[in-house]
Amino acid sequence: MSPLSIKLFKRQILTASLILGLGFLSNVTVAQQKSDPQFEKMMKDSFRAQGIAGLDRIDQDATQKFCSDPLYVASPAGAKKAIEIQKLNMSEIAQPSDGKYIGDWKSGEAIAQSGRGATWSDSATTPIGGGCYNCHQIDQKEISYGNIGPSLWNYGKNRGYSQEIITYTWNRINNSKAYNACSNMPRFAHFKLLNEKQIQDLMALLLDPQSPVNQ
Amino acid sequence: MGIAMTFSDSLRQYFFLTLLLIFSRTIYAQSAADDIAKYREMIADGNPSELYEMSGEELWKKPGGPKQVSLEKCDLGLGPGVVEGAAAQLPKYFKDTNRVQDLESRLMTCMEKLQGIPSQSIIDAKFGEGPKKDMDAIVAYVVTHSKGKKINVSTANPKEKAMYEMGKRAFYYEGGPFDFSCASCHGSNGKRIRLQDLPNLTTHDGAVAGWGSWPAYRVSSGQFWTMQQRLNDCFRQQRFPYPIYGSDVTIALSMYMAKNANGGIIQTPGLKR
Numbered sequence: 001m002s003p004l005s006i007k008l009f010k011r012q013i014l015t016a017s018l019i020l021g022l023g024f025l026s027n028v029t030v031a032q033q034k035s036d037p038q039f040e041k042m043m044k045d046s047f048r049a050q051g052i053a054g055l056d057r058i059d060q061d062a063t064q065k066f067c068s069d070p071l072y073v074a075s076p077a078g079a080k081k082a083i084e085i086q087k088l089n090m091s092e093i094a095q096p097s098d099g100k101y102i103g104d105w106k107s108g109e110a111i112a113q114s115g116r117g118a119t120w121s122d123s124a125t126t127p128i129g130g131g132c133y134n135c136h137q138i139d140q141k142e143i144s145y146g147n148i149g150p151s152l153w154n155y156g157k158n159r160g161y162s163q164e165i166i167t168y169t170w171n172r173i174n175n176s177k178a179y180n181a182c183s184n185m186p187r188f189a190h191f192k193l194l195n196e197k198q199i200q201d202l203m204a205l206l207l208d209p210q211s212p213v214n215q
Numbered sequence: 216m217g218i219a220m221t222f223s224d225s226l227r228q229y230f231f232l233t234l235l236l237i238f239s240r241t242i243y244a245q246s247a248a249d250d251i252a253k254y255r256e257m258i259a260d261g262n263p264s265e266l267y268e269m270s271g272e273e274l275w276k277k278p279g280g281p282k283q284v285s286l287e288k289c290d291l292g293l294g295p296g297v298v299e300g301a302a303a304q305l306p307k308y309f310k311d312t313n314r315v316q317d318l319e320s321r322l323m324t325c326m327e328k329l330q331g332i333p334s335q336s337i338i339d340a341k342f343g344e345g346p347k348k349d350m351d352a353i354v355a356y357v358v359t360h361s362k363g364k365k366i367n368v369s370t371a372n373p374k375e376k377a378m379y380e381m382g383k384r385a386f387y388y389e390g391g392p393f394d395f396s397c398a399s400c401h402g403s404n405g406k407r408i409r410l411q412d413l414p415n416l417t418t419h420d421g422a423v424a425g426w427g428s429w430p431a432y433r434v435s436s437g438q439f440w441t442m443q444q445r446l447n448d449c450f451r452q453q454r455f456p457y458p459i460y461g462s463d464v465t466i467a468l469s470m471y472m473a474k475n476a477n478g479g480i481i482q483t484p485g486l487k488r
Contacts, residue, residue, distance in 0.1 A: 039381050043388070046464035050457035057391040057456050064389040068396060118392055119451045134408045146408045148400065177394075184399050191392040 031077075033069045053120035063089065067182035082181035090178035093171050093189065096196055101166050103200030105211035111198050112138055112205055118193065128193045130202055135184070138205065139212045148184055155206040157214040169206060173199050264355050264432040264484035267439045271356030274349055280330025289325035291318070291357065302361035303481055306470045308372040315378040317469045319443045320461035322353055338460045342444050347460075354441045358430055358483040366427060366481055368473040375470065378463075382471030385464050386416070391454035397468065399453075401425070411488070416472055423479030426472040431485030439484065442469060 049055050060068065063085050072078045114129025116122065132138055135148035138155075159165045171178055173194075176185035188194040194202070205211050275286045275298070291301035292309070306317040312324055323334040332346065340347040370376045389396040400408060401416040415421035430441045440448075446465050450458045458465050 033384075036381075036384070038377070039384055042381055042463045042467065043385070045459075046462035047456040047458055053391075053451075053454065053456045055456050057454065058388075060388075060390055064394055067394070068384075068387050068389045070387055070398070118454045120457055121451060144409045146406070146411075148406050148408070186393040186395075193392060 032066070032072045032081075050120035052118070052122065052124050063177055063181065063187075073182055085181040086178055089175045089181075089187065089190070090171070093174045093178060095167075095170070096200065100200060101170055101203050102208055103197060103202075103204045105201070105204035105208045105213075107198075108201035108203070108205030108211075109139065111194070111202055113142075130188070130194060130198070131186075132202070141212065152206060153213060155213055156209060156211070161207060161209065166203070166207060169203060170199070173202055262432055262484060262486050264359070264430075264439055264486070267352045267355035267432075268359045268484070271352035271354065274353050275356055280326060280332040282329065282331040284329050284331075286322075286325055286329060286353070288329060289322070291321055291325075298357055298360045300361055300364050302358045302483065303364040304367050304369070306368060306375075306378065306466050306473060308374045313374075315372075315374050315466055315470065317442065317461070317466045318354060318357060319350060319441055320466060322350060322357075323461055334461075342447070343438055351439050351441055354430055355439055355484055358481075361481045362483060364481050366423070366473060366476045366479050368470065368477060370470075370474055378467050378470045379474050381463075382467035382469070385467050386471055393454045395453040395455075397449070397453070416475065419475060419477075419479065422472050422475035426469075426476040427479050428482045428485035428487075430483055431487045433487045435488050440487075 043058055047055060047058060066078075066081060066085055067073060069078075073082065111130045112132035114127070115131035115134050117126045117128030132152075133142055133145045135146040137145040137147070137151040137153050140153050155169075156165075172185075174189035175187045176183040177187055177190075186193060188199065205213055208214070275289075278285050288295045290309075291297065292304050292307045293299075293301050302318055305321065306315050308315050309321065309324070314320070316324065323337050326332040326337065326346075327334045337346045337350060343351065368375075370379050386397040387402075389399070396402075397416065400406065400413050401421070404415045404418070404421070406413045406415070414425040416425050426442075429445045430439065431445075432439050443460055443465060446468060447458055447460075450456075
């Protein structure tokens, strides 16, 4: 071979290995983490059922499994998968059976305040709160609020009271994962944490023009 | 002891009154957190953990259990009987049990082997009662002897490394009816639940703040909490099933936090809201 063809040949090899290498790298970064028998065994052996908190609570559904793998979630393949997960969660949201979206903001405030329920020290009849103030600022008068979620002060006043906003907010409270696959917000309707009336009342807290939130 | 109880009761009353004063003022969240920090500094010299520590030292040194032997030959990783700095290098792999162990699980091994106290009796006891009450005191005694020391855990042993990796995976493991993982609350900076600051345990500084300040005396409950109890209540609020005392998931998470915190200064026993 002439020196030129050797040079070309070398370049071809380099290009080929680069492509191979990239392919290999992307394979490494995009795959959902494999199940690890040692890890599964640890999780299985480390917990016991207590009260209403059964061992089935550590069985993951598709959404939980996906969101437990932050490297995959952040990858391009993860971004595609996230859309699939969002569709799955969106598909099970029911619109209010009586067509009413807005309930009573006073009850809504009480639901937003309570962070109780669903732990092993609660009973099956302990009312489950929305726990909203744990993560959100809502009524400005309440200074004890968390900041894991965005502030909801002036929620309706800032966004308006259109049907579009109302439906979006309804969906978001019912199942936040319909919009953001790995949102930190619990899926209140999916796991039957809140019933339809309670969600209507929370809606009123955010979207009734009379609610203190919108003053 | 009677005097000690009265002392601790009045301390608690004082704490509650101070807290009440802090919260009754109309102030913004941030300055409330500042005030709590100031208040913590103010009473740092009178941490009621000292009462647990004193009783723990006695439990360590006096013969106990069915075998009527003391814990003075207990090997916490630095050799039999070495308490100084022992908590700073845990969790750690132990050859005799062929397990990575945290402080509580290692103490259970010592209590069973040296004193004849079955580990299951400690695992089954309620927090703050019976043999777990003794455990709390012994833990307070041991961790006080690592106060001011640097966190220094190793992942050189393959089992330690595997425990760290499983701890990391458990940290991000979502489950339960709220979809929560540890990372839901402890995975980013500057977050709060209500007014409670949440350390970001995935970072060095956050892990030092979290791992480095537990076990601690909790003013709100008037109890000394070991790391096992801290993790237990996290899982409760995470709406998970009940983590078994000293189980591998609790040790794996401890390994994850401790390794992330390596080099940070230990401030145990801490003082918490």
